[in-house]
Amino acid sequence: MILVIDVGNSRIKAAVFEDNILLEIFIFTKIELEKKIENILKKFQKTTDLVVSSVGDVEKESFLGFNNLVKVNFISHTDLFPFQNKYSTPQTLGIDRMVLASGAVLSFPNQNRLVIDAGTCVTYDFITQDNEYLGGAISPGFRLRYESLNNYTAKLPLLSLENPSDLIGNSTSTSIHSGVVNGLVNEIDGFIADYSARYSNFIIILTGGDTDFLAKRLKNTIFANSNFLLESLNQTFQYKIKND
């Protein structure tokens, strides 16, 4: 049994895998981290390894207390990945993006892939059929957009994610919802159209906290899987054990 942990910039997601089957998912905050892991390990006593990917402000040291119970594997840039990294600054590439690219290669072999992770930020990652990781894009996610409108203006309220009632907002709140939701949906549809102009064939994987909200609003056919990063962490770890 292994416990994979994805530390994002908004929250922490964890999952227990046994023989590559996902048994249970946990979502919590940084403050709850140690207590939650303690409880998970109590519930799943056959756990042998922790596999952690962190782009948040949680470092390896936070997990070392569990060293006596399980092996702590903190995924880093020096680990083995099933693709060639063409990013011009590989050391600054988010480890979550590397794990997503790894999952895309292992789950969808021999094809071009675009991974879209709609979390705190929306990240776009493109991996060719020859398993070259090219890079992609980073833009603000839903919550970041709502919060920025409130933070950087005097008059705009802080709203939470809601389906816009119409394209044309006729009040402050409906204008904000239209701007944020239609803005991001059009951005993603637009990116997919632009990638299509360059690559005739590729599959699209959508993941992250806003997967379900976005999936039904996009024009294109996509693989929507909000657990893709957790599953990719398990796969990346299995790949490393097999090939290291």
Ligand SMILES: Nc1ncnc2c1ncn2[C@@H]1O[C@H](COP(=O)(O)OP(=O)(O)O)[C@@H](O)[C@H]1O
């Ligand atoms: N309880 C929650 N806390 C934070 N974000 C949430 C929550 N529920 C849904 N979301 C949505 O999920 C997005 C964050 O997704 P997630 O994949 O968890 O981010 P990260 O991996 O960056 O921590 C936010 O933009 C927000 O719209």
Ligand SMILES: CC(C)(COP(=O)(O)O)[C@@H](O)C(=O)NCCC(=O)O
């Ligand atoms: C772009 C990110 C902030 C996304 O984080 P997330 O939305 O998953 O919390 C993260 O992948 C990161 O810190 N990247 C480093 C910069 C880069 O990938 O080039």
Ligand SMILES: [K+]
């Ligand atoms: K992301």
